[in-house]
Amino acid sequence: MEYNIIISGIGGQGVLTVARILGEAALYSGIKVRMSEVHGLSQRFGSLFAHVRMGEQVYGGLVPMGKGNMLLALEPAESLRYMHYMKKGGALVLNKNPIEPPQVSMGLFNYPNLLKIKDIATEKFGLRVIEVDAKKIAAEAGGELAQNSAMLGAALEIPGFPLTREAIVYAVRKVISSRYADINIKAIDLGSEETKKIVAAIF
Amino acid sequence: MSNALVSPASNKALMLGNEAIVRGALESGLGFFAAYPGTPSSEILDAMIDIAKVLGIYAEVSANEKVAFEACLGASWSGIRAMTSMKHVGLNVASDALMSAASMGVRAGFVAVVADDPSMWSSQNEQDTRIYARFANVPVLDPSTPQDALSLTKKAYELSEKYRTIVILRTTTRLSHMRGEVETGSLPQGYGKEKRYIGEFKKDPDRFVSLPQIARRNKLEHVNAMRKLEEVEGDKLVEIEHADGSDLGIITGGVSYNYIKEAETWLGISGLRIMRTMMSYPLPRKPIADFLKSVDKVLVVEELEPVIEEQVKLIAFDEGIDVEIHGKDLVPRDFELTPEKVAISLSRFLKLDPPIDFELLERMGKETSALAPPVPPTLCPACPHRSTFYAIRKAATNRAIFPSDIGCYTLGYYPPLKTVDTCVDMGASVSVAHGIAVASRGDGGKTVVATIGDSTFFHSGLSALANAIANGSDFILVVLDNGTTAMTGHQPNPGSAEGNRGKRISIEEVAKAMGADLVEVVDPYDISAVVGAMKRAMEIKGVRVIVARRECALKSISEKRRKGETWKRYAVNAEKCTGCKACINAFGCPAIKWDASNKKAYIDPEMCWGCGSCAQVCPFDAIKVVDDGV
Numbered sequence: 059m060e061y062n063i064i065i066s067g068i069g070g071q072g073v074l075t076v077a078r079i080l081g082e083a084a085l086y087s088g089i090k091v092r093m094s095e096v097h098g099l100s101q102r103f104g105s106l107f108a109h110v111r112m113g114e115q116v117y118g119g120l121v122p123m124g125k126g127n128m129l130l131a132l133e134p135a136e137s138l139r140y141m142h143y144m145k146k147g148g149a150l151v152l153n154k155n156p157i158e159p160p161q162v163s164m165g166l167f168n169y170p171n172l173l174k175i176k177d178i179a180t181e182k183f184g185l186r187v188i189e190v191d192a193k194k195i196a197a198e199a200g201g202e203l204a205q206n207s208a209m210l211g212a213a214l215e216i217p218g219f220p221l222t223r224e225a226i227v228y229a230v231r232k233v234i235s236s237r238y239a240d241i242n243i244k245a246i247d248l249g250s251e252e253t254k255k256i257v258a259a260i261f
Numbered sequence: 262m263s264n265a266l267v268s269p270a271s272n273k274a275l276m277l278g279n280e281a282i283v284r285g286a287l288e289s290g291l292g293f294f295a296a297y298p299g300t301p302s303s304e305i306l307d308a309m310i311d312i313a314k315v316l317g318i319y320a321e322v323s324a325n326e327k328v329a330f331e332a333c334l335g336a337s338w339s340g341i342r343a344m345t346s347m348k349h350v351g352l353n354v355a356s357d358a359l360m361s362a363a364s365m366g367v368r369a370g371f372v373a374v375v376a377d378d379p380s381m382w383s384s385q386n387e388q389d390t391r392i393y394a395r396f397a398n399v400p401v402l403d404p405s406t407p408q409d410a411l412s413l414t415k416k417a418y419e420l421s422e423k424y425r426t427i428v429i430l431r432t433t434t435r436l437s438h439m440r441g442e443v444e445t446g447s448l449p450q451g452y453g454k455e456k457r458y459i460g461e462f463k464k465d466p467d468r469f470v471s472l473p474q475i476a477r478r479n480k481l482e483h484v485n486a487m488r489k490l491e492e493v494e495g496d497k498l499v500e501i502e503h504a505d506g507s508d509l510g511i512i513t514g515g516v517s518y519n520y521i522k523e524a525e526t527w528l529g530i531s532g533l534r535i536m537r538t539m540m541s542y543p544l545p546r547k548p549i550a551d552f553l554k555s556v557d558k559v560l561v562v563e564e565l566e567p568v569i570e571e572q573v574k575l576i577a578f579d580e581g582i583d584v585e586i587h588g589k590d591l592v593p594r595d596f597e598l599t600p601e602k603v604a605i606s607l608s609r610f611l612k613l614d615p616p617i618d619f620e621l622l623e624r625m626g627k628e629t630s631a632l633a634p635p636v637p638p639t640l641c642p643a644c645p646h647r648s649t650f651y652a653i654r655k656a657a658t659n660r661a662i663f664p665s666d667i668g669c670y671t672l673g674y675y676p677p678l679k680t681v682d683t684c685v686d687m688g689a690s691v692s693v694a695h696g697i698a699v700a701s702r703g704d705g706g707k708t709v710v711a712t713i714g715d716s717t718f719f720h721s722g723l724s725a726l727a728n729a730i731a732n733g734s735d736f737i738l739v740v741l742d743n744g745t746t747a748m749t750g751h752q753p754n755p756g757s758a759e760g761n762r763g764k765r766i767s768i769e770e771v772a773k774a775m776g777a778d779l780v781e782v783v784d785p786y787d788i789s790a791v792v793g794a795m796k797r798a799m800e801i802k803g804v805r806v807i808v809a810r811r812e813c814a815l816k817s818i819s820e821k822r823r824k825g826e827t828w829k830r831y832a833v834n835a836e837k838c839t840g841c842k843a844c845i846n847a848f849g850c851p852a853i854k855w856d857a858s859n860k861k862a863y864i865d866p867e868m869c870w871g872c873g874s875c876a877q878v879c880p881f882d883a884i885k886v887v888d889d890g891v
Binding site for chain 1: 267273274275277300301303304333382383406417426434435438439440441446476516519520522526527540599600601604612617619622623626629630635637638639640643654669670676677748749825832842845846849854855
């Protein structure tokens, strides 16, 4: 087994926390794991990514181009930078809520249309897109900061994803402060629930 | 702090490469740690500071890398095992100490961790520390995985004491920030029960005073020790896979080894002879020579400079070995290696088809990425630097010249602030400003306004300021004092209110004592006050120092979040907003967005950290507090 995940987003969204949860869940499950994180300058509201790789044949922390199984995009436009790292048939789990960067507010750049992003993912890269309204789910669970857990819940529903709910919940309790753990676990379950139907339709 | 780092017994945990190094040092009996932070090395320092409280080691955030290095030297000479860590450019600062101390040697083990940043993810240049090791003639170990980082840290202490030499442990971003499972060993007895840094300096001036006649003897002794180290330890620092495999060989080290292993599976090949060397200088001569004799063709796979390759070629030449050697003709020299780059190099070496059409994928990737709006890192909402930069531009206009420095505030380069015209190395803002002030006087007499952070000021700005004042220079220096070393994760510096063992040093008192022609302290959140100070400074000549002091917003908001506290939030009154975009196009806080349909600005309440600067920027008084945070 080899399973490669790229998490993309903007500094401050919790890209590294999501990676950390996946890593701890893998360790808990006895799966060999290697992760690559970006620290430092990019964490200041810039484009940010993390790689999580699981499996016996995995050595380094970087997902080889064209060998990714899942792109977990916490911000829609940020998914565009990593689609070519995915395999044909791989999953794009897409948080549909954009964060408008300053260059767009300044009128220097247009934010791409969500439909176009999904179109590129399916048509150009042959990815299966699972759109998640993580903001809505998180609000329902009790806090906007739980958006990433909604995304993890969605990931749990993707066929072939090697981690179980139990492992993810264990890792959430380990990584996230106890004050927010319950909200996040609720968001995971709501994320799973909302995703089931979409997954059944496209996989 | 992870429990796995301080647990006395062995355990298994997910660790960053940097954390594995920390654990390796503790398992080796570390007592003294000193460092200045720098990505990708900072987590080592952060962990050591936390650990010091529970395990009784000494750990400090030093003013700069040279100071840290020399403090470790003093500790080692007092019989205490020492470690420093730094980013690659930190070694430039510490190199004066390294070059001289190399031949004087150590008493207790001293390991200098140096983290290179191939591809410059968070750095101003790309340099290969292994060249420094060769330059100083000290051994450099090059781990491949977090597990390896732990065991090679222990090996580094062993070598350091056995051969009385400083050892460099070199990591790269991809190892320092790679997380993987690590099985630790146990800690030596006594941690947590007693102070681990009580040693004794035994005088030995015939070794520790580098007068020429002593330096000559030290040098020869060190050269001999290094020769012996290479001969005795060399074969324990290489690993060979498929020793009886094909007549094609790979020599590699560091993270590149991982990419070779993955390329093997990817290309569907087996039986390739692979030699991994854990010491890239001095390269183990006999094992390399034997390996070269066993193959017809060899490819050296390493990141950045051809350090291993050149030594391999030298060995082949000296020993008269008839072997075809490839390296940087097939492996990229610039930027970090990736699994796909190495797979391409290997397929070219083996004359195989690459496993996938990389060129096509890369082209598709470029086309697609181009549709995503650029999101460079930016100053945080409520960042005091933004308000200061805005006020500087308002007072000095964009005709002024803005030398700046290394820190979060280098981001003032980006629009709309554009208040950073130069950035070279730590402290250069002050000295470059001095040079410009002298040499560009003919250029219409533009005002020179330099900016430097508080941590950078103490790191390397002090001597530059003394120089400028003593030479009668003419510029304004604004010290962006947020009380912390923000970009690397909020470590204290000598000007910080908290986190130091000793006394806090006042930047304004230092400037006054040096004889600056004007010294003022202002609050960046009061924009008109900063503009006022700037205007007063611009009316006179000389070296004028303005300290813009306000706590780092990210630090302050993180603390509030941790404590469950709330804060003020501002909003745009849509009726008053004329859509002039001053808040976006001149100030540029990431919390302020543009509603294109209504042509009005609005503030994302989740991102507003409540500084209120935008309310002062708005010419139509349209921004007000909507939630006072209580």
